[in-house]
Amino acid sequence: MTEKISGEQYFTAQPDAAHDYQDFDFELLGNNLHFTTDAGVFSKRTVDFGTRTMLAVAAETDFPAGRVLDLGTGYGPVGIAIAKALNKNVDMVDVNQRALDLAQKNANKNGVGSQVKVFQSNIYEGIQDQYALILVNPPIRAGKPVVTAMLQEAKNHLLPGGKLLAVLQKKQGAPSAQKNLEAVFDDVSIAGKNKGYYVLEAVNG
Incomplete structure:
Protein backbone atom coordinates (compact mmCIF):
# COMPACT_ATOMS: atom_id res chain seq x y z
CA MET A 1 0.00 0.00 0.00
CA THR A 2 2.46 2.61 -1.18
CA GLU A 3 1.45 5.43 -3.45
CA LYS A 4 3.60 5.88 -6.51
CA ILE A 5 3.95 8.93 -8.72
CA SER A 6 6.28 8.54 -11.70
CA GLY A 7 7.78 5.52 -10.00
CA GLU A 8 8.43 7.36 -6.73
CA GLN A 9 6.99 6.20 -3.43
CA TYR A 10 5.85 8.92 -1.05
CA PHE A 11 3.42 7.17 1.32
CA THR A 12 6.40 5.65 3.09
CA ALA A 13 8.48 6.71 6.07
CA GLN A 14 11.84 6.84 4.27
CA HIS A 34 8.09 29.87 -1.55
CA PHE A 35 8.56 26.10 -1.58
CA THR A 36 11.47 23.71 -1.78
CA THR A 37 10.50 20.19 -2.87
CA ASP A 38 12.34 16.94 -3.54
CA ALA A 39 11.95 13.55 -5.15
CA GLY A 40 9.87 11.18 -3.04
CA VAL A 41 7.21 13.73 -2.10
CA PHE A 42 3.79 14.32 -3.64
CA SER A 43 3.37 16.88 -6.45
CA LYS A 44 6.93 18.13 -6.27
CA ARG A 45 6.76 20.46 -9.28
CA THR A 46 3.66 22.49 -8.36
CA VAL A 47 0.80 22.65 -5.87
CA ASP A 48 -1.72 20.15 -7.22
CA PHE A 49 -5.19 21.22 -8.28
CA GLY A 50 -6.98 19.19 -5.62
CA THR A 51 -5.05 20.91 -2.85
CA ARG A 52 -5.81 24.32 -4.34
CA THR A 53 -9.50 23.43 -4.58
CA MET A 54 -9.60 22.33 -0.94
CA LEU A 55 -7.80 25.45 0.25
CA ALA A 56 -10.27 27.71 -1.56
CA VAL A 57 -13.12 26.01 0.30
CA ALA A 58 -11.26 26.09 3.62
CA ALA A 59 -10.77 29.85 3.36
CA GLU A 60 -14.56 30.30 3.22
CA THR A 61 -15.39 27.72 5.91
CA ASP A 62 -16.49 28.64 9.42
CA PHE A 63 -15.04 26.44 12.13
CA PRO A 64 -14.57 26.78 15.90
CA ALA A 65 -11.53 28.18 17.65
CA GLY A 66 -8.66 25.73 17.97
CA ARG A 67 -5.72 24.22 16.16
CA VAL A 68 -5.85 22.97 12.58
CA LEU A 69 -4.49 19.59 11.47
CA ASP A 70 -2.90 19.22 8.04
CA LEU A 71 -2.97 15.43 7.65
CA GLY A 72 -0.49 14.22 5.04
CA THR A 73 1.20 17.59 4.79
CA GLY A 74 3.83 16.64 2.19
CA TYR A 75 6.19 19.60 1.80
CA GLY A 76 3.61 21.76 3.57
CA PRO A 77 1.51 23.89 1.18
CA VAL A 78 -1.81 23.38 3.00
CA GLY A 79 -0.62 24.02 6.52
CA ILE A 80 1.58 26.92 5.51
CA ALA A 81 -1.18 28.58 3.47
CA ILE A 82 -3.69 28.24 6.33
CA ALA A 83 -1.23 29.51 8.94
CA LYS A 84 -0.28 32.49 6.78
CA ALA A 85 -3.66 33.56 5.43
CA LEU A 86 -5.92 32.72 8.37
CA ASN A 87 -3.36 33.27 11.17
CA LYS A 88 -4.00 29.79 12.58
CA ASN A 89 -1.82 27.42 14.56
CA VAL A 90 -1.39 24.25 12.54
CA ASP A 91 -0.11 20.74 13.24
CA MET A 92 1.46 19.40 10.03
CA VAL A 93 1.93 15.62 9.99
CA ASP A 94 3.05 12.99 7.50
CA VAL A 95 4.45 9.46 7.51
CA ASN A 96 7.22 10.61 5.13
CA GLN A 97 10.25 11.98 7.00
CA ARG A 98 11.69 13.58 3.88
CA ALA A 99 8.44 15.50 3.41
CA LEU A 100 8.46 16.60 7.05
CA ASP A 101 11.98 18.01 6.76
CA LEU A 102 10.86 20.04 3.76
CA ALA A 103 7.65 21.15 5.49
CA GLN A 104 9.59 22.56 8.44
CA LYS A 105 12.04 24.37 6.17
CA ASN A 106 9.21 25.76 4.05
CA ALA A 107 7.27 26.93 7.12
CA ASN A 108 10.33 28.78 8.37
CA LYS A 109 11.00 30.21 4.92
CA ASN A 110 7.45 31.58 4.71
CA GLY A 111 7.47 33.13 8.16
CA VAL A 112 5.09 30.73 9.94
CA GLY A 113 7.59 28.49 11.70
CA SER A 114 6.36 29.66 15.11
CA GLN A 115 2.73 28.89 14.22
CA VAL A 116 3.20 25.30 13.09
CA LYS A 117 4.22 22.04 14.70
CA VAL A 118 5.66 19.49 12.27
CA PHE A 119 5.86 15.85 13.33
CA GLN A 120 5.62 12.29 12.04
CA SER A 121 2.41 10.31 12.23
CA ASN A 122 1.18 7.32 10.25
CA ILE A 123 -2.39 8.54 9.70
CA TYR A 124 -3.56 9.35 13.27
CA GLU A 125 -1.17 7.08 15.20
CA GLY A 126 0.97 9.93 16.53
CA ILE A 127 -1.90 12.33 17.16
CA GLN A 128 -3.34 12.92 20.62
CA ASP A 129 -5.11 16.28 20.28
CA GLN A 130 -8.49 17.35 18.98
CA ILE A 140 -5.63 7.40 -3.19
CA ARG A 141 -3.10 4.87 -4.47
CA ALA A 142 -2.04 4.05 -0.92
CA GLY A 143 -5.17 1.92 -0.87
CA LYS A 144 -8.75 2.14 0.32
CA PRO A 145 -7.99 1.12 3.96
CA VAL A 146 -5.59 4.07 4.30
CA VAL A 147 -8.04 6.54 2.77
CA THR A 148 -10.96 5.24 4.82
CA ALA A 149 -8.97 5.50 8.04
CA MET A 150 -7.98 9.09 7.23
CA LEU A 151 -11.63 9.99 6.74
CA GLN A 152 -13.49 8.00 9.38
CA GLU A 153 -10.98 8.28 12.23
CA ALA A 154 -11.03 12.07 11.92
CA LYS A 155 -14.13 12.02 14.11
CA ASN A 156 -12.00 10.96 17.09
CA HIS A 157 -9.76 14.00 16.64
CA LEU A 158 -12.27 16.81 16.11
CA LEU A 159 -13.56 19.25 18.69
CA PRO A 160 -17.35 19.60 19.06
CA GLY A 161 -18.42 21.45 15.94
CA GLY A 162 -15.06 20.79 14.35
CA LYS A 163 -14.89 19.98 10.65
CA LEU A 164 -13.07 17.64 8.29
CA LEU A 165 -12.44 18.83 4.74
CA ALA A 166 -11.25 16.18 2.29
CA VAL A 167 -10.66 16.52 -1.44
CA LEU A 168 -11.01 13.61 -3.87
CA GLN A 169 -11.69 13.24 -7.55
CA LYS A 170 -15.11 11.91 -8.42
CA LYS A 171 -13.53 9.26 -10.67
CA GLN A 172 -11.19 8.19 -7.84
CA GLY A 173 -13.87 7.53 -5.29
CA ALA A 174 -15.41 10.75 -3.97
CA PRO A 175 -18.94 9.24 -3.86
CA SER A 176 -17.79 6.17 -1.91
CA ALA A 177 -15.71 8.39 0.38
CA GLN A 178 -18.84 10.40 1.10
CA LYS A 179 -20.65 7.21 2.09
CA ASN A 180 -17.75 6.24 4.35
CA LEU A 181 -18.02 9.59 6.09
CA GLU A 182 -21.78 9.26 6.43
CA ALA A 183 -21.22 5.98 8.29
CA VAL A 184 -19.60 7.87 11.19
CA PHE A 185 -20.71 11.53 10.84
CA ASP A 186 -24.31 12.77 10.98
CA ASP A 187 -23.55 15.93 8.99
CA VAL A 188 -21.78 15.32 5.66
CA SER A 189 -22.00 17.48 2.55
CA ILE A 190 -20.21 18.45 -0.65
CA ALA A 191 -18.69 21.83 0.20
CA GLY A 192 -17.26 22.49 -3.25
CA LYS A 193 -16.65 21.08 -6.72
CA ASN A 194 -14.18 22.04 -9.41
CA LYS A 195 -13.16 20.14 -12.55
CA GLY A 196 -14.08 16.74 -11.16
CA TYR A 197 -12.68 17.36 -7.68
CA TYR A 198 -15.09 17.17 -4.77
CA VAL A 199 -14.42 18.78 -1.39
CA LEU A 200 -16.30 16.79 1.23
CA GLU A 201 -17.17 18.38 4.56
CA ALA A 202 -18.01 16.40 7.71
CA VAL A 203 -19.04 18.15 10.93
CA ASN A 204 -18.51 16.62 14.36
CA GLY A 205 -21.89 17.09 16.04
Missing part, protein backbone atom coordinates in the same frame (compact mmCIF):
# COMPACT_ATOMS: atom_id res chain seq x y z
CA PRO A 15 11.69 7.40 0.49
CA ASP A 16 14.73 6.01 -1.26
CA ALA A 17 14.51 8.13 -4.41
CA ALA A 18 17.66 10.09 -5.21
CA HIS A 19 17.34 13.72 -4.09
CA ASP A 20 16.13 16.17 -6.72
CA TYR A 21 15.58 19.52 -4.99
CA GLN A 22 13.44 22.07 -6.75
CA ASP A 23 12.30 25.56 -5.75
CA PHE A 24 9.21 27.40 -6.92
CA ASP A 25 6.85 30.18 -5.88
CA PHE A 26 3.09 29.72 -5.77
CA GLU A 27 0.24 32.00 -4.74
CA LEU A 28 -2.14 30.42 -2.23
CA LEU A 29 -4.95 32.26 -0.47
CA GLY A 30 -3.58 35.62 -1.57
CA ASN A 31 0.02 35.07 -0.45
CA ASN A 32 3.02 34.38 -2.65
CA LEU A 33 4.66 31.39 -0.98
CA TYR A 131 -8.81 19.96 16.28
CA ALA A 132 -11.14 22.64 15.01
CA LEU A 133 -10.40 21.71 11.39
CA ILE A 134 -8.72 18.72 9.73
CA LEU A 135 -7.62 19.03 6.10
CA VAL A 136 -6.66 16.04 3.99
CA ASN A 137 -5.95 15.29 0.33
CA PRO A 138 -5.84 11.48 0.71
CA PRO A 139 -3.17 9.42 -1.11
Whole structure:
Protein backbone atom coordinates (compact mmCIF):
# COMPACT_ATOMS: atom_id res chain seq x y z
CA MET A 1 0.00 0.00 0.00
CA THR A 2 2.46 2.61 -1.18
CA GLU A 3 1.45 5.43 -3.45
CA LYS A 4 3.60 5.88 -6.51
CA ILE A 5 3.95 8.93 -8.72
CA SER A 6 6.28 8.54 -11.70
CA GLY A 7 7.78 5.52 -10.00
CA GLU A 8 8.43 7.36 -6.73
CA GLN A 9 6.99 6.20 -3.43
CA TYR A 10 5.85 8.92 -1.05
CA PHE A 11 3.42 7.17 1.32
CA THR A 12 6.40 5.65 3.09
CA ALA A 13 8.48 6.71 6.07
CA GLN A 14 11.84 6.84 4.27
CA PRO A 15 11.69 7.40 0.49
CA ASP A 16 14.73 6.01 -1.26
CA ALA A 17 14.51 8.13 -4.41
CA ALA A 18 17.66 10.09 -5.21
CA HIS A 19 17.34 13.72 -4.09
CA ASP A 20 16.13 16.17 -6.72
CA TYR A 21 15.58 19.52 -4.99
CA GLN A 22 13.44 22.07 -6.75
CA ASP A 23 12.30 25.56 -5.75
CA PHE A 24 9.21 27.40 -6.92
CA ASP A 25 6.85 30.18 -5.88
CA PHE A 26 3.09 29.72 -5.77
CA GLU A 27 0.24 32.00 -4.74
CA LEU A 28 -2.14 30.42 -2.23
CA LEU A 29 -4.95 32.26 -0.47
CA GLY A 30 -3.58 35.62 -1.57
CA ASN A 31 0.02 35.07 -0.45
CA ASN A 32 3.02 34.38 -2.65
CA LEU A 33 4.66 31.39 -0.98
CA HIS A 34 8.09 29.87 -1.55
CA PHE A 35 8.56 26.10 -1.58
CA THR A 36 11.47 23.71 -1.78
CA THR A 37 10.50 20.19 -2.87
CA ASP A 38 12.34 16.94 -3.54
CA ALA A 39 11.95 13.55 -5.15
CA GLY A 40 9.87 11.18 -3.04
CA VAL A 41 7.21 13.73 -2.10
CA PHE A 42 3.79 14.32 -3.64
CA SER A 43 3.37 16.88 -6.45
CA LYS A 44 6.93 18.13 -6.27
CA ARG A 45 6.76 20.46 -9.28
CA THR A 46 3.66 22.49 -8.36
CA VAL A 47 0.80 22.65 -5.87
CA ASP A 48 -1.72 20.15 -7.22
CA PHE A 49 -5.19 21.22 -8.28
CA GLY A 50 -6.98 19.19 -5.62
CA THR A 51 -5.05 20.91 -2.85
CA ARG A 52 -5.81 24.32 -4.34
CA THR A 53 -9.50 23.43 -4.58
CA MET A 54 -9.60 22.33 -0.94
CA LEU A 55 -7.80 25.45 0.25
CA ALA A 56 -10.27 27.71 -1.56
CA VAL A 57 -13.12 26.01 0.30
CA ALA A 58 -11.26 26.09 3.62
CA ALA A 59 -10.77 29.85 3.36
CA GLU A 60 -14.56 30.30 3.22
CA THR A 61 -15.39 27.72 5.91
CA ASP A 62 -16.49 28.64 9.42
CA PHE A 63 -15.04 26.44 12.13
CA PRO A 64 -14.57 26.78 15.90
CA ALA A 65 -11.53 28.18 17.65
CA GLY A 66 -8.66 25.73 17.97
CA ARG A 67 -5.72 24.22 16.16
CA VAL A 68 -5.85 22.97 12.58
CA LEU A 69 -4.49 19.59 11.47
CA ASP A 70 -2.90 19.22 8.04
CA LEU A 71 -2.97 15.43 7.65
CA GLY A 72 -0.49 14.22 5.04
CA THR A 73 1.20 17.59 4.79
CA GLY A 74 3.83 16.64 2.19
CA TYR A 75 6.19 19.60 1.80
CA GLY A 76 3.61 21.76 3.57
CA PRO A 77 1.51 23.89 1.18
CA VAL A 78 -1.81 23.38 3.00
CA GLY A 79 -0.62 24.02 6.52
CA ILE A 80 1.58 26.92 5.51
CA ALA A 81 -1.18 28.58 3.47
CA ILE A 82 -3.69 28.24 6.33
CA ALA A 83 -1.23 29.51 8.94
CA LYS A 84 -0.28 32.49 6.78
CA ALA A 85 -3.66 33.56 5.43
CA LEU A 86 -5.92 32.72 8.37
CA ASN A 87 -3.36 33.27 11.17
CA LYS A 88 -4.00 29.79 12.58
CA ASN A 89 -1.82 27.42 14.56
CA VAL A 90 -1.39 24.25 12.54
CA ASP A 91 -0.11 20.74 13.24
CA MET A 92 1.46 19.40 10.03
CA VAL A 93 1.93 15.62 9.99
CA ASP A 94 3.05 12.99 7.50
CA VAL A 95 4.45 9.46 7.51
CA ASN A 96 7.22 10.61 5.13
CA GLN A 97 10.25 11.98 7.00
CA ARG A 98 11.69 13.58 3.88
CA ALA A 99 8.44 15.50 3.41
CA LEU A 100 8.46 16.60 7.05
CA ASP A 101 11.98 18.01 6.76
CA LEU A 102 10.86 20.04 3.76
CA ALA A 103 7.65 21.15 5.49
CA GLN A 104 9.59 22.56 8.44
CA LYS A 105 12.04 24.37 6.17
CA ASN A 106 9.21 25.76 4.05
CA ALA A 107 7.27 26.93 7.12
CA ASN A 108 10.33 28.78 8.37
CA LYS A 109 11.00 30.21 4.92
CA ASN A 110 7.45 31.58 4.71
CA GLY A 111 7.47 33.13 8.16
CA VAL A 112 5.09 30.73 9.94
CA GLY A 113 7.59 28.49 11.70
CA SER A 114 6.36 29.66 15.11
CA GLN A 115 2.73 28.89 14.22
CA VAL A 116 3.20 25.30 13.09
CA LYS A 117 4.22 22.04 14.70
CA VAL A 118 5.66 19.49 12.27
CA PHE A 119 5.86 15.85 13.33
CA GLN A 120 5.62 12.29 12.04
CA SER A 121 2.41 10.31 12.23
CA ASN A 122 1.18 7.32 10.25
CA ILE A 123 -2.39 8.54 9.70
CA TYR A 124 -3.56 9.35 13.27
CA GLU A 125 -1.17 7.08 15.20
CA GLY A 126 0.97 9.93 16.53
CA ILE A 127 -1.90 12.33 17.16
CA GLN A 128 -3.34 12.92 20.62
CA ASP A 129 -5.11 16.28 20.28
CA GLN A 130 -8.49 17.35 18.98
CA TYR A 131 -8.81 19.96 16.28
CA ALA A 132 -11.14 22.64 15.01
CA LEU A 133 -10.40 21.71 11.39
CA ILE A 134 -8.72 18.72 9.73
CA LEU A 135 -7.62 19.03 6.10
CA VAL A 136 -6.66 16.04 3.99
CA ASN A 137 -5.95 15.29 0.33
CA PRO A 138 -5.84 11.48 0.71
CA PRO A 139 -3.17 9.42 -1.11
CA ILE A 140 -5.63 7.40 -3.19
CA ARG A 141 -3.10 4.87 -4.47
CA ALA A 142 -2.04 4.05 -0.92
CA GLY A 143 -5.17 1.92 -0.87
CA LYS A 144 -8.75 2.14 0.32
CA PRO A 145 -7.99 1.12 3.96
CA VAL A 146 -5.59 4.07 4.30
CA VAL A 147 -8.04 6.54 2.77
CA THR A 148 -10.96 5.24 4.82
CA ALA A 149 -8.97 5.50 8.04
CA MET A 150 -7.98 9.09 7.23
CA LEU A 151 -11.63 9.99 6.74
CA GLN A 152 -13.49 8.00 9.38
CA GLU A 153 -10.98 8.28 12.23
CA ALA A 154 -11.03 12.07 11.92
CA LYS A 155 -14.13 12.02 14.11
CA ASN A 156 -12.00 10.96 17.09
CA HIS A 157 -9.76 14.00 16.64
CA LEU A 158 -12.27 16.81 16.11
CA LEU A 159 -13.56 19.25 18.69
CA PRO A 160 -17.35 19.60 19.06
CA GLY A 161 -18.42 21.45 15.94
CA GLY A 162 -15.06 20.79 14.35
CA LYS A 163 -14.89 19.98 10.65
CA LEU A 164 -13.07 17.64 8.29
CA LEU A 165 -12.44 18.83 4.74
CA ALA A 166 -11.25 16.18 2.29
CA VAL A 167 -10.66 16.52 -1.44
CA LEU A 168 -11.01 13.61 -3.87
CA GLN A 169 -11.69 13.24 -7.55
CA LYS A 170 -15.11 11.91 -8.42
CA LYS A 171 -13.53 9.26 -10.67
CA GLN A 172 -11.19 8.19 -7.84
CA GLY A 173 -13.87 7.53 -5.29
CA ALA A 174 -15.41 10.75 -3.97
CA PRO A 175 -18.94 9.24 -3.86
CA SER A 176 -17.79 6.17 -1.91
CA ALA A 177 -15.71 8.39 0.38
CA GLN A 178 -18.84 10.40 1.10
CA LYS A 179 -20.65 7.21 2.09
CA ASN A 180 -17.75 6.24 4.35
CA LEU A 181 -18.02 9.59 6.09
CA GLU A 182 -21.78 9.26 6.43
CA ALA A 183 -21.22 5.98 8.29
CA VAL A 184 -19.60 7.87 11.19
CA PHE A 185 -20.71 11.53 10.84
CA ASP A 186 -24.31 12.77 10.98
CA ASP A 187 -23.55 15.93 8.99
CA VAL A 188 -21.78 15.32 5.66
CA SER A 189 -22.00 17.48 2.55
CA ILE A 190 -20.21 18.45 -0.65
CA ALA A 191 -18.69 21.83 0.20
CA GLY A 192 -17.26 22.49 -3.25
CA LYS A 193 -16.65 21.08 -6.72
CA ASN A 194 -14.18 22.04 -9.41
CA LYS A 195 -13.16 20.14 -12.55
CA GLY A 196 -14.08 16.74 -11.16
CA TYR A 197 -12.68 17.36 -7.68
CA TYR A 198 -15.09 17.17 -4.77
CA VAL A 199 -14.42 18.78 -1.39
CA LEU A 200 -16.30 16.79 1.23
CA GLU A 201 -17.17 18.38 4.56
CA ALA A 202 -18.01 16.40 7.71
CA VAL A 203 -19.04 18.15 10.93
CA ASN A 204 -18.51 16.62 14.36
CA GLY A 205 -21.89 17.09 16.04
